[in-house]
Amino acid sequence: MLKGNVIYGQSGGPSSAINSSALGVIEESLLHKEEIGRVFMMHHGIVGAIHDDLIEVTNEDKKELEMLAHTSGAYFGNVRYRLQPYEENPKDYEKILKTLIKYNIRYFFYNGGNDSMDTCDKMNRFLIQSGYDARVIGIPKTIDNDLEETDHTPGYGTSAKFIANAMAEIDLDNASYPEGRVIICEIMGRHAGWLTASAGLANINGYGPDLLYVPEIPFDMNMFLTEVQHVYEKKKRCLIAVSEGIVDKNGAFIFQVGKKKDSFGHYRLGGVGQVLANNIISELGLNAVAIEFSFLQRACCRLSSLQDSLEAEKIGREAVKQALKGTSGKMITIVRVSSKPYKFGFGLTDLMKVANYEKKMPRSMFNEEGDFITQEFIDYALPLIQGEINERFENGIVRSPRFKGFKS
Amino acid sequence: MLKGNVIYGQSGGPSSAINSSALGVIEESLLHKEEIGRVFMMHHGIVGAIHDDLIEVTNEDKKELEMLAHTSGAYFGNVRYRLQPYEENPKDYEKILKTLIKYNIRYFFYNGGNDSMDTCDKMNRFLIQSGYDARVIGIPKTIDNDLEETDHTPGYGTSAKFIANAMAEIDLDNASYPEGRVIICEIMGRHAGWLTASAGLANINGYGPDLLYVPEIPFDMNMFLTEVQHVYEKKKRCLIAVSEGIVDKNGAFIFQVGKKKDSFGHYRLGGVGQVLANNIISELGLNAVAIEFSFLQRACCRLSSLQDSLEAEKIGREAVKQALKGTSGKMITIVRVSSKPYKFGFGLTDLMKVANYEKKMPRSMFNEEGDFITQEFIDYALPLIQGEINERFENGIVRSPRFKGFKS
Numbered sequence: 001m002l003k004g005n006v007i008y009g010q011s012g013g014p015s016s017a018i019n020s021s022a023l024g025v026i027e028e029s030l031l032h033k034e035e036i037g038r039v040f041m042m043h044h045g046i047v048g049a050i051h052d053d054l055i056e057v058t059n060e061d062k063k064e065l066e067m068l069a070h071t072s073g074a075y076f077g078n079v080r081y082r083l084q085p086y087e088e089n090p091k092d093y094e095k096i097l098k099t100l101i102k103y104n105i106r107y108f109f110y111n112g113g114n115d116s117m118d119t120c121d122k123m124n125r126f127l128i129q130s131g132y133d134a135r136v137i138g139i140p141k142t143i144d145n146d147l148e149e150t151d152h153t154p155g156y157g158t159s160a161k162f163i164a165n166a167m168a169e170i171d172l173d174n175a176s177y178p179e180g181r182v183i184i185c186e187i188m189g190r191h192a193g194w195l196t197a198s199a200g201l202a203n204i205n206g207y208g209p210d211l212l213y214v215p216e217i218p219f220d221m222n223m224f225l226t227e228v229q230h231v232y233e234k235k236k237r238c239l240i241a242v243s244e245g246i247v248d249k250n251g252a253f254i255f256q257v258g259k260k261k262d263s264f265g266h267y268r269l270g271g272v273g274q275v276l277a278n279n280i281i282s283e284l285g286l287n288a289v290a291i292e293f294s295f296l297q298r299a300c301c302r303l304s305s306l307q308d309s310l311e312a313e314k315i316g317r318e319a320v321k322q323a324l325k326g327t328s329g330k331m332i333t334i335v336r337v338s339s340k341p342y343k344f345g346f347g348l349t350d351l352m353k354v355a356n357y358e359k360k361m362p363r364s365m366f367n368e369e370g371d372f373i374t375q376e377f378i379d380y381a382l383p384l385i386q387g388e389i390n391e392r393f394e395n396g397i398v399r400s401p402r403f404k405g406f407k408s
Numbered sequence: 409m410l411k412g413n414v415i416y417g418q419s420g421g422p423s424s425a426i427n428s429s430a431l432g433v434i435e436e437s438l439l440h441k442e443e444i445g446r447v448f449m450m451h452h453g454i455v456g457a458i459h460d461d462l463i464e465v466t467n468e469d470k471k472e473l474e475m476l477a478h479t480s481g482a483y484f485g486n487v488r489y490r491l492q493p494y495e496e497n498p499k500d501y502e503k504i505l506k507t508l509i510k511y512n513i514r515y516f517f518y519n520g521g522n523d524s525m526d527t528c529d530k531m532n533r534f535l536i537q538s539g540y541d542a543r544v545i546g547i548p549k550t551i552d553n554d555l556e557e558t559d560h561t562p563g564y565g566t567s568a569k570f571i572a573n574a575m576a577e578i579d580l581d582n583a584s585y586p587e588g589r590v591i592i593c594e595i596m597g598r599h600a601g602w603l604t605a606s607a608g609l610a611n612i613n614g615y616g617p618d619l620l621y622v623p624e625i626p627f628d629m630n631m632f633l634t635e636v637q638h639v640y641e642k643k644k645r646c647l648i649a650v651s652e653g654i655v656d657k658n659g660a661f662i663f664q665v666g667k668k669k670d671s672f673g674h675y676r677l678g679g680v681g682q683v684l685a686n687n688i689i690s691e692l693g694l695n696a697v698a699i700e701f702s703f704l705q706r707a708c709c710r711l712s713s714l715q716d717s718l719e720a721e722k723i724g725r726e727a728v729k730q731a732l733k734g735t736s737g738k739m740i741t742i743v744r745v746s747s748k749p750y751k752f753g754f755g756l757t758d759l760m761k762v763a764n765y766e767k768k769m770p771r772s773m774f775n776e777e778g779d780f781i782t783q784e785f786i787d788y789a790l791p792l793i794q795g796e797i798n799e800r801f802e803n804g805i806v807r808s809p810r811f812k813g814f815k816s
Binding site for chain 1: 418422452455479480481482483485486487488569572573574576577578580581582583584585586591609610612613614615697699700701702703704706707708709710711713790793794795796801802803804805806807808810815
């Protein structure tokens, strides 16, 4: 039995699912009083560990902790900082080690996407090398659903539910008019179309997008315009979902903002919907308008998927249980047992198998024309958006935790 | 007692409240079998009456009718067509009269904003002149809340609730980062700031916008940049809500799309948030991003205000009750009895007092600097966003009515 304290960090574009996982880690940790004494959150992820900036939640009120489950953002602070390899910047690692020793941390949990699993993997290797006895576990999270080795990621179901429902409602709005608009909804997804594809789940109840375009399938502007015109002639309206990261047949983004990359080596995207709308106006003479779902698609957790929220909390608990059993250097995965009825379990994978890889959609989840989902995708994704949450409103407004020791 | 059938039409940018009012009209009409035999909906508002394009709902299933209450869009069809004065285009009026006679319509209800009350007023005058015995009642509806003579309008509470909650959640998301962004949310509102002001209701639970800009108060770019910098220095993030229709001290829009007016004489707006973001980037060197809430702020009825939804249904019922009592040529108004506790009743006003006027926010609902709401506004608006609705989802997706005789 390894006795010591817990540290947990959040990283990457957040949805409320990350806070559900934080809740799972905290609640499960507090159950095991023999092994675990205190529970600390890194303030702004790994940077909080580097600078000894921690938030202790051991004694926070249980009711306030539960408020985490449906709170937007990374409540304990997000970070855009990338941990360099040990050889290039050993100081960061030594500072983290100092923090771990100071608070007698023996359980290290890091919650995020592939970049975060890279950080987690680096920490794990460093701690093994330095002979510091600790268990390191990665907890997956990304609305993008682009992590390898896991059936899907916490956060995806919640954003997918927002997107699918927004599409249904925008289509109903557009259907009000005798001559509707061409509406293009631009959806997050740099290299993978999982979120854009989820827009198509709307159609199960009769309203939703007509065309979907994802980064996995090269985008052809002429073919696009032909398809839009075809839909508009038939329906007098057209609703389109498009990934921000669609590319042409040479792999170049259809639209990117400037030529500068961020600290993770990514171009800034956003605005491709407007480019398509402009082309529809000028080439087809139709009334076209672009909507960027922007932060709303990850922050509007009022429509969290109950299934996603429960899985996110459980995967946090599973991370603690695995660490207590002696597992280290692994990420928890979600394993699908069956789709009909939907059943899942948890598994483990090496952090390095996840770090820095991006899982693309299989071609078979899209039709031959490459502009709509197939039944295979519906069977995969529909279970993940099931169930609604009666959230905690106060004064008609969403309510986040009120901790004694911390305010976001 | 005037025996005959009912006709009802929808017009103007829709939120789910308009369908709640439709439900109220339909359900109340079906209660009075002695006077009212059949209930018809105009397909696409007044154009449906002109072209004898009606949808009969007399025998639709009650359960499906109830689905209207939380359905986005104008379910029976919206219209952008403006009825010209009788002298300029008598044909339209004669065609409508023919439709009324054909279906023995004696109760005429029209549901919309000020342009719609203008249509309703014209119809009323025409029917009096032509000696056709009918009762004409206007039912207010607009998310913009800019109708004269009524305390507020159905639809406002629902959009206000979406906006306030979205602001809280975007602020929580932005608060995740050690150095947040300047985020500018562009909100509907051509000449009145009611919707933008509602963004400030978020702050009651601790997260929300820092600055609000409305069309009623002249916008000064330099003062704006100074205020943004001030907030950012203090909080390391800044959240702004701005009306699409903000104007400079000469009354010119800060941004409009092109120089063409639509059929109601309005310029097309949208994009001012991006203009402000660009200025913040170039002048202050801060990371700024604009989000247009666009159709989401009126179509996302999953977060309908329960209060708004109930009022919208009741005002539809009130219209029918008044018409049966002999009232005609009037619009139903909402009369506030008290704010604490919130109590309301209904009143009546002349259609022409509402048609083509726009109610602005009183200056006292904004602070001296003109960049945030006062308690007076909170007391006014907060009661209107209270209560949540457990909506009818099916397969995890919102569900709209399934009528035997009509699909939107």
